[in-house]
Amino acid sequence: MTDLIYQSIAGKKKAGKKSFAVLIDPDKVDEQKITELLDLTAEAKVDYLLVGGSLVISNHLDEVVKQIKKQCSIPVILFPGTPSQVTRFADALLYLSLISGRNPELLIGQHVISAPFVKQSGLEIISTGYMVIDGGAPTTVSYISNASPIPSNKNEIAMCTAMAGEMLGMKLIYMDAGSGAEWPITEAMIAGVANVIEVPLVVGGGITNPEKAYLNCKAGADVIVVGNAIEKDVSLIKEISAAVHSVPVRL
Ligand code: 1GP
Numbered sequence: 732m733t734d735l736i737y738q739s740i741a742g743k744k745k746a747g748k749k750s751f752a753v754l755i756d757p758d759k760v761d762e763q764k765i766t767e768l769l770d771l772t773a774e775a776k777v778d779y780l781l782v783g784g785s786l787v788i789s790n791h792l793d794e795v796v797k798q799i800k801k802q803c804s805i806p807v808i809l810f811p812g813t814p815s816q817v818t819r820f821a822d823a824l825l826y827l828s829l830i831s832g833r834n835p836e837l838l839i840g841q842h843v844i845s846a847p848f849v850k851q852s853g854l855e856i857i858s859t860g861y862m863v864i865d866g867g868a869p870t871t872v873s874y875i876s877n878a879s880p881i882p883s884n885k886n887e888i889a890m891c892t893a894m895a896g897e898m899l900g901m902k903l904i905y906m907d908a909g910s911g912a913e914w915p916i917t918e919a920m921i922a923g924v925a926n927v928i929e930v931p932l933v934v935g936g937g938i939t940n941p942e943k944a945y946l947n948c949k950a951g952a953d954v955i956v957v958g959n960a961i962e963k964d965v966s967l968i969k970e971i972s973a974a975v976h977s978v979p980v981r982l
Pocket of ligand 1: 907912934935936
């Protein structure tokens with residue numbers, strides 16, 4: 732198994748560079764929409780494409796990923812809400828453990844059940860400590876997992892959770908306020924967490940403009956993920972990518 736994608740994420744962090752990932756929900760795209768998105772992502776020099784959703788109900792994940800791989804060279808990383816959202820046509824898989832929750836199924840249970848299938852996929856596996864932060868609206872992941880998110884003002888809980896995830900060997904920490912969150916994660920919480928871990932920090936959920944993406948990066952996020960806002964206005968791809976890539980390099 733290679734670790735090329737992880738090397739790229741970690742290498743950029745080491746070089747002090749910020750990355751931008753566009754999240755594509757297979758339920759919300761068709762062939763034409765994907766083509767339009769890919770033209771814009773290539774032009775805007777988007778670093779990664781994340782594919783997934785908390786609850787994918789359509790049945791065309793393979794086709795979506797195959798089309799992306801055929802039309803562009805940006806790495807495709809799966810961000811699965813359930814183990815069924817795994818396709819060997821992608822490049823890598825965020826192997827998520829919901830470390831902010833206390834539901835054993837999402838910490839380890841579903842992993843055990845899907846392990847042989849995931850291994851056989853040949854995908855690059857990136858073990859990820861997934862932390863859901865309260866974004867002011869009930870998220871699908873919180874409902875399905877029956878796990879409460881970390882309160883948005885409890886920075887120390889987020890910090891300790893991320894530290895524990897890193898010490899357990901997770902190679903990424905992903906802090907998510909949930910898709911379409913009313914309140915994105917505060918810069919104070921991002922800074923607190925970034926200060927106590929060394930692995931790359933991914934931040935997403937409710938980021939709707941280039942200013943917030945920029946401030947999150949300045950606070951310590953290494954990868955910014957945007958889904959919903961781009962679904963509503965694709966021109967944001969260019970603006971947010973430019974903002975993320977304009978953050979001064981700080982080693
Ligand atoms: C959700 O972090 C992602 O899991 C992205 O959130 O759709 O709100 O951008 P948005």
